[in-house]
Amino acid sequence: MSYFSQELDDSSPVRPTLPPVLFLRCHHGANIHRFGQPNSAAPVFRDVHWTVSEGENWAVVGSASGEKATLFQTLLGHLRISPPPPTSLFPMLSLDGSDPYQKISMVSFGNRARGSGAFYDYSARYGAVREEDRITLRESVFPETIDEVVGELGYRQREVQRANEEDMHYFEQLADRMGLTKLLDLPVVALSNGQTRRARVVKVILRKPELLLLDEPLSWCLFANICYLTHTAQLGLMCKRGRPCYRYYTSYTLLGAHALSWDCAYKTTYPSTKDEIERLVRESGGPSEQSKVYSGVPKVSVDHSGEILVDMNNVSVKYGDRTVLKAINWQIKGGERWHLVGANGSGKTTLLSLITGDHPQSYTQSSPLPASPSEPASQRHLRLFSQPRSRIPTPTLHSKIGVVSPELFDAFPRRTGLTVWEAVATGFEGVFSVPRNIVTSSGKPQRSVGGRVGEELTDSERQWREKRIWDVIEHLGPAAWATTGHDQILPVSEEFASRSFASLSVGEQRVVLLMRALVGQPPLVLLDEVWSGMDVSMINAARSYLRGESGVPGDGRGMGKDQAVVVITHWENEVPWSAEDGVKKFVLESGGGKVVQ
Ligand SMILES: Nc1ncnc2c1ncn2[C@@H]1O[C@H](COP(=O)(O)OP(=O)(O)OP(=O)(O)O)[C@@H](O)[C@H]1O
Known part of the structure; x- marks a missing residue:
């Protein structure tokens, strides 16, 4: 049974931009520090040599808790590299005059991000949708299309404007690829976790980054579709994962993958070539995967006679x-x-x-x-x-x-x-x-x-x-x-x-x-x-x-x-x-x- 809601075919959404030039580099053994900490302080990552070039897709794997997240924070410009490369403020990205912070975007597995850390009532989505939560998926992508005006009877009412035709067309193509077409006019708050994450991917791709960071994409049903979209939209893709699971990177040979493990760099057993990955896929993929996990493990006897x-x-x-x-x-x-x-x-x-x-x-x-x-x-x-x-x-x-x-x-x-x-x-x-x-x-x-x-x-x-x-x-x-x-x-x-x-x-x-x-x-x-x-x-x-x-x-x-x-x-x-x-x-x-x- 396939849980991919769409099979991939050869027709690709047409991206109305030029191909990106992606070139990240951190070389000559740089150290990475938190902002505010002097160079004499212990760095977060030491002696890093790393270049990410155009056309590459990376899996970031490793077992140490929090390090993969810190690496992503580094890529997003929230950490400092020492010595800084001579070229720019945002040191890991080649610049062509545009805002470097626009070039790398992340979509994380957390569903409805609440940066404040305050409590919020998740069960609200199961009930009547409140007026302020009514905003639909389409409107959330094109907020400029909503205008509040005072109607003839003095009530405020929403007037929908037309979005830029080309952008809307591209959005609809992407949404179609991600199985979101039927959901475009639903309130955002009503979307399921997976639907919300897919919508986030579409929104991020619309902003035309050059590198997309995905936090734990393999728990997402439509990862294959995401891979396909990032490829056709010519983005680099970097995924963070607690455990390696390569078959999803290679099921669609559009992608190559490289694994980088900070905590066991240079002694990693993770594969780094396509051949190695394909061998792993053959060995670990498919229906036999389940039985392998349990081979040699003592059986647990489940009782079905309880109340x-x-x-x-x-x-x-x-x-x-x-x-x-x-x-x-x-x-x-x-x-x-x-x-x-x-x-x-x-x-x-x-x-x-x-x-x-x-x-x-x-x-x-x-x-x-x-x-x-x-x-x-x-x-x-x-x-x-x-x-x-x-x-x-x-x-x-x-x-x-x-x-x-x-x-x-x-x-x-x-x-x-x-x-x-x-x-x-x-x-x-x-x-x-x-x-x-x-x-x-x-x-x-x-x-x-x-x-x-x-x-x-x-x-x-x-x-x-x-x-x-x-x-x-x-x-x-x-x-x-x-x-x-x-x-x-x-x-x-x-x-x-x-x-x-x-x-x-x-x-x-x-x-x-x-x-x-x-x-x-x-x-x-x-x-x-x-x-x-x-x-x-x-x-x-x-x-x-x-x-x-x-x-x-x-x-x-x-x-x-x-x-x-x-x-x-x-x-x-x-x-x-x-x-x-x-x-x-x-x-x-x-x-x-x-x-x-
Ligand atoms: N208030 C609502 N109005 C209309 N549809 C809603 C509402 N709340 C949820 N839905 C729809 O109910 C369906 C089921 O959502 P649910 O969150 O249970 O799915 P799920 O199987 O848990 O998905 P996922 O794997 O993405 O977490 C979704 O299609 C969602 O859009």
């Missing part, structure tokens, strides 16, 4: 005339492992938001469906932990479901000064803050372990929570994946527990949010794009924790036998359990859903 946690019968979601989910039947039982799969926009996030109770239509799944004259009327219902949504209080639901998702990553507050420990502790209640400065009966201040306002935890509950927090920090934290400190688990974990959540790298934040989802051992765990941003060592640690390999299953490590897990990913080899372990697949397609064994 029903989620029961969907004829569940549907509509926005006006637009049906997103229709007549979904799905039961999730305690102990089961599910892989939820479907193309961008097929309704995976919507389905999860019904389960988490965030979607307003989770309350309205109980009415009889209008039956066609030929069919008997069928009831529909959504039962969460045996209750309709309206009967289960939201805090109860939140404490029963551990979630990791792009929405949560975007929404989790960065400004409130939470430490890693506190961020993990928010997982017991599934909230975004914890009570602070806890003083116990002995009068000693203690670290917060969560809890509801006005409800005191018993000593044994408090001890269990502390033990759980340590457990996830030790097994998923730096002691499990950092290159140093293996022999001193406690100090490494202690130090990590005290760090500020906001100061962590993206990969570390994602790991902490996974800890948060698992800490309370909730009956149901939803893992949506859980590996995004993580490095390969973090993924390996998390994977083996989830499978119970880092301890005896059921002793408090990894997933308990009664916990159910739903993993959402486009790639089978990203699911921590194999078909042989008993994982089941639920596929969303054209609005419908079915179990595929």
